[in-house]
Amino acid sequence: MPEMTEKISFTINGEYRSVEIDEEMMVIDVIRDVLDLTGTKRGCDNATCGTCVIVMNGKAVKSCNTPASKMQGANILxxxxxxxxxxxxxxxxxxxxxxxxxxxxxxxxxxxxxxxLLESKPDASETELSNALNKHLCRCTGYEPIRDGALIAQQLIRERMTEKA
Ligand code: FES
Ligand code: FES
Structure with a gap:
């Protein structure tokens, strides 16, 4: 049976794009293989490792198990x-x-x-930060430097907000 194709339009990194997708495609396929944005990594490909997370309409989304059709009209980062x-x-x-x-x-x-998390909730608690990081596997760091980095990030974002106020 021939694959069904569909045209979708969305904004990605501030740029409006229209692409043809087929019904099997996930968001990561569009991002990496159609748009050539290879910074988003394909790890487990089954929603376990978190390497493929992107931001869609302000929310963290695993691009490996989100159907590409959900990109229609979305604002993606x-x-x-x-x-x-x-x-x-x-x-x-x-x-x-x-x-x-x-x-x-x-x-x-x-x-x-x-x-x-931090752009929508700069005052996120340590538990909220941990819950967010717990969705991600890392083979190298032992996680401590990632936790430290998250706290530094929160501090920098708060400082930026104070400067703007
Ligand atoms: S590639 Fe592992 S969660 Fe998507
Ligand atoms: S997998 Fe996290 S730094 Fe290598």
Whole structure:
């Protein structure tokens, strides 16, 4: 039987895009294979490891098990959309400074998870931060530097908000 195709439109990293998808595709297939945004990593491919997390309509979403049709009309952010030119987003800076980037494979998913939480809730509790990080597997760091990085990120985001006020 021929695959059904569908045209969808969405905004990704501030850019409006329209693409053709087939019914089997997940969000990660569109992001990596159609749009060539390979910063989002494919790990387990079964919603376990968290490496594929992106932000969709302000929420952290596992792109490996979210059907591509859900992208229709959505506002999507991937790791490529965070830095402003050479200037890293505070969460990227914090995660780098805390030594939480070793092989780096888990990093984009963790940064996007923290972005979804801290940009909407800069006063998130330590439990909320832990719950968010618990969705992510890391083979390298032992998790302590990631937790430290999350706390530094929260501090930087709060400072940025105070500067703007
Ligand atoms: S690749 Fe999506 S959760 Fe592992
Ligand atoms: S830094 Fe290697 S998997 Fe996390």
């Amino acid at each position: 991937t790791i490529e959309g965070l830095a402003k030119g050479m200037e890293l987003h505070p969460i990227q800076k914090a995660i780098a400074e805390s030594g939480a980037v070793q092989c780096g494979f888990c990093t984009p998913g963790i940064v996007m998870e923290l972005h979804a």
